[in-house]
Amino acid sequence: MIIDCHFHVDETMLSLEKMIDGxxxxxxxxxxLIPPMNETMFEVDSIYQHNLQRLFRFLILNAPKxxxxxxxxxxxxNCLKLYGNSYKIFPxxxxxxxxxxxxxxxxxxxxxxxxxxxxxxxxEEVESFLNKQNFIGVKAHPFMHGYSINALDQVAAICExxxxxxxxxxxxxxxxxxxxxxxxSKLN
Numbered sequence: 001m002i003i004d005c006h007f008h009v010d011e012t013m014l015s016l017e018k019m020i021d022g023x024x025x026x027x028x029x030x031x032x033l034i035p036p037m038n039e040t041m042f043e044v045d046s047i048y049q050h051n052l053q054r055l056f057r058f059l060i061l062n063a064p065k066x067x068x069x070x071x072x073x074x075x076x077x078n079c080l081k082l083y084g085n086s087y088k089i090f091p092x093x094x095x096x097x098x099x100x101x102x103x104x105x106x107x108x109x110x111x112x113x114x115x116x117x118x119x120x121x122x123x124e125e126v127e128s129f130l131n132k133q134n135f136i137g138v139k140a141h142p143f144m145h146g147y148s149i150n151a152l153d154q155v156a157a158i159c160e161x162x163x164x165x166x167x168x169x170x171x172x173x174x175x176x177x178x179x180x181x182x183x184x185s186k187l188n
Contacts, residue, residue, distance in 0.1 A: 004031040112139035137165040149176040
């Protein structure tokens, strides 16, 4: 079985039906969905954008101090600023979008419950979604929501207790990739 483990669902860009057609065409059995974190970004097939993305990746890998400084500058005033445009970041991810997609196509989609631990109700909501069928774990985005990795302590403890994994888009906070695995040794 082939599972695509990371896709931000946004039907204004791609309907679920067309997504399934694409999955079938390349042999993907299931996709794990994540709610959108920001306003729709229509990607243009642009050599400029492609080369800019390659430059960012090169700098992050080969000149991390400079690369991460540029990377961190992309988020300001609750907006993602990219390619000369500004996209509003959603403070509270809408996990209902993922639940709806799973309900429509339970044999094709799984879900990550997204969390912003800076919103107390978000933590309660995530625990509720983790108890729903086809939700496999938690997606966290410290970079977009602007918090330190240790803000995920309560969420990590819940995931560890429920034996659910976390997928995290880390920021440039020093050694952030080590924090949760060292503190929660049974966390997947």
